[in-house]
Amino acid sequence: MKIDLSNKKVIITGGSSGIGKEVVKIFAENKAKIAIFDVNDTEGIELTNELNKSGSEIRYWHVDVRDSNQVSGGVIAAEQWLEGVDILINLAGILSGASINLEDFPDEVWESVIGINLTGSYLMVKHVSSFMIKQKKGVIILASSGAGVLGGSSSYAYGSSKGGVHGLSLVMTDKLSNHGIRVHDILPGSVDTPMKNSQIETTRDITGNQVEYKNIKKMLVEPEGIAKIIYFICSDEARLLKGSIRTE
Numbered sequence: 001m002k003i004d005l006s007n008k009k010v011i012i013t014g015g016s017s018g019i020g021k022e023v024v025k026i027f028a029e030n031k032a033k034i035a036i037f038d039v040n041d042t043e044g045i046e047l048t049n050e051l052n053k054s055g056s057e058i059r060y061w062h063v064d065v066r067d068s069n070q071v072s073g074g075v076i077a078a079e080q081w082l083e084g085v086d087i088l089i090n091l092a093g094i095l096s097g098a099s100i101n102l103e104d105f106p107d108e109v110w111e112s113v114i115g116i117n118l119t120g121s122y123l124m125v126k127h128v129s130s131f132m133i134k135q136k137k138g139v140i141i142l143a144s145s146g147a148g149v150l151g152g153s154s155s156y157a158y159g160s161s162k163g164g165v166h167g168l169s170l171v172m173t174d175k176l177s178n179h180g181i182r183v184h185d186i187l188p189g190s191v192d193t194p195m196k197n198s199q200i201e202t203t204r205d206i207t208g209n210q211v212e213y214k215n216i217k218k219m220l221v222e223p224e225g226i227a228k229i230i231y232f233i234c235s236d237e238a239r240l241l242k243g244s245i246r247t248e
């Protein structure tokens with residue numbers, strides 16, 4: 001089976017690093033046209049330039065997903081450049097507040113994690129789906145997490161934000177399927193990215209538990225594997241798929 005997403009018009013948030021970077025690479029390899037939204041401009045622009053040198057069609061926009069004006073302006077500009085939007089993959093996110101007790105939890109950490117992970121997902125879907133509704137088709141992937149659906153998060157704010165993203169994807173699935181738009185949330189396990197490594201290092205530094213750190217570190221899976229799953233979910237071959245997708 002050949003999974004052909006060539007010429008698809010794709011917006012990828014969080015594309016400068018980790019899972020998002022691997023998603024950008026696999027879509028680029030397969031000749032999709034890509035708009036990256038991120039705030040890590042150095043790595044995002046470097047990735048864009050490197051892939052464009054070998055014939056890819058990628059443009060980078062500095063978009064802070066928690067800012068309504070930046071999201072609406074970015075989506076309008078990207079839609080014009082792409083000439084439509086077939087796929088939104090929303091991976092922008094942060095994990096802060098790992099292993100901090102509730103009584104000491106800083107309110108500003110709560111606000112920034114909820115702002116980027118949950119409000120950012122809402123704003124991206126809100127602005128992109130208005131174009132997809134007009135086209136009567138589209139695929140939207142949101143980054144939820146076992147941390148918000150199954151439990152066991154290291155951070156009160158992170159687990160809560162990801163539970164919210166899961167809830168948002170359920171509402172979106174319900175409302176947008178009538179318009180030909182397929183919505184999924186993906187729940188990656190523990191993936192070897194800067195975010196996950198920074199969280200397990202913080203937890204190790206707070207708890208002093210080296211053994212647990214080494215055990216988790218050994219079990220991290222490669223982001224390329226998650227990117228391949230996302231690539232498949234976005235294809236027509238996956239059109240019968242519904243709802244949340246869990247991975248290692």
Ligand SMILES: NC(=O)c1ccc[n+]([C@@H]2O[C@H](COP(=O)([O-])OP(=O)(O)OC[C@H]3O[C@@H](n4cnc5c(N)ncnc54)[C@H](O)[C@@H]3O)[C@@H](O)[C@H]2O)c1
Pocket residue numbers: 013014015016017018019020037038039040063064065066090091092093094116143144145146187188189190191192193194195196
């Ligand atoms: N790595 C894991 O184990 C894991 C597990 C479950 C879920 N996830 C989720 O997958 C997604 C990708 O995570 P990752 O591990 O690749 O992390 P990462 O830190 O490597 O990448 C996250 C990207 O989001 C960008 N970003 C952060 N704040 C932003 C903002 N305000 N606006 C726009 N972009 C912003 C960062 O600059 C970065 O490029 C996240 O939503 C994360 O919560 C990751």
